[in-house]
Amino acid sequence: MSSTPRRSSDEHPPTLRAEAAPNLSRIAYERFKEALFDRRLQPGAFMSQAELVEIVGSPLGPLREALQVLQAEGLVTIRARAGIEIAKPDLALVRNSYQLRLFLETPAIRHFAETAPRDRIEAMIAQHREAIGWVDGADVDRDLARRIEEVDASLHLGAIDALDNPLLRRAFLQTQDYIRLIRLDHHYAYSAAKVRRTMAEHLEIFGACLARDPDAAEAALKAHLTQSIQRAMGI
Numbered sequence: 001m002s003s004t005p006r007r008s009s010d011e012h013p014p015t016l017r018a019e020a021a022p023n024l025s026r027i028a029y030e031r032f033k034e035a036l037f038d039r040r041l042q043p044g045a046f047m048s049q050a051e052l053v054e055i056v057g058s059p060l061g062p063l064r065e066a067l068q069v070l071q072a073e074g075l076v077t078i079r080a081r082a083g084i085e086i087a088k089p090d091l092a093l094v095r096n097s098y099q100l101r102l103f104l105e106t107p108a109i110r111h112f113a114e115t116a117p118r119d120r121i122e123a124m125i126a127q128h129r130e131a132i133g134w135v136d137g138a139d140v141d142r143d144l145a146r147r148i149e150e151v152d153a154s155l156h157l158g159a160i161d162a163l164d165n166p167l168l169r170r171a172f173l174q175t176q177d178y179i180r181l182i183r184l185d186h187h188y189a190y191s192a193a194k195v196r197r198t199m200a201e202h203l204e205i206f207g208a209c210l211a212r213d214p215d216a217a218e219a220a221l222k223a224h225l226t227q228s229i230q231r232a233m234g235i
Contacts, residue, residue: 028058028066033177036075036086036184043185044088052084073174075181089182097178098229104172105225106218108159113209113217116162124158125206127151128199135192145190155202179232186234194231201227 035041035055052067053060067084070076077085131151134144153176160172182188201224208216 024059024062025065025069028056028062029069031056031058032063032066032070033075037180039184041086043086043181045086046079046083047086048083073177075177087181089178089185093178094182094229094233097175097182098225100171100175101179101225102222104168104175105156105159105221108163108168109205109209109217109221110214112159112162113212113214116158116209118210120158121206121209124154125203125210127154128202128206132196132199135190135195138192140190140192140195148190148195152198152202155205179229182229183232186232188232188234197227198224198231 032041032052040055041047047055049060049063049067053063056063058066067076067078071078075087077087079085128151131148134148138144140148156176157169157172160169201220205217205220205224208214208220
């Protein structure tokens, strides 16, 4: 049976449902994702609601509401009398996530290359170069990995945000969750070498943006996304 995350047939976009949920449900939703991406939950695992209450630290009612949203987003499958199945990515999810990122980020990076203020691009370049320095002679522990992840995401989210379209932003953030799930399933961990390669690829994109060359920015982005998905899969 395929483990590709499934969407609910509910007419409302999952992220909108999450945002509309009561505060306790939203907290349970966020805590579940924290537990998942902190590796306290494992892809493909079956969990009882009682086990999730203990791990997530949320009352059962709000957790149940959060699980409905998480199922709509493809991160869990609620199986009657069997428990909650944590999504385990398959090759279809890898392919679809990569394709969706291309569709979302290609026009975004072209727009960013044409319109982003030069001082903003230069500040992002400086931040990336600083991140390279963070890993020189250092062990990439959890705290450092989170800081690096924020820098890593800043290019992609910055380009998406430049389009000023909240619907595209929501779609991008959901795609990011899929990428994080793929990394989790393949036991991806940041290393100094991976950080240097990622930052170097970003710097090439920034260089094209500084040159106001959207074609070069698009080409560099596509090359980076190809390398990024391969790194996520441990290739």
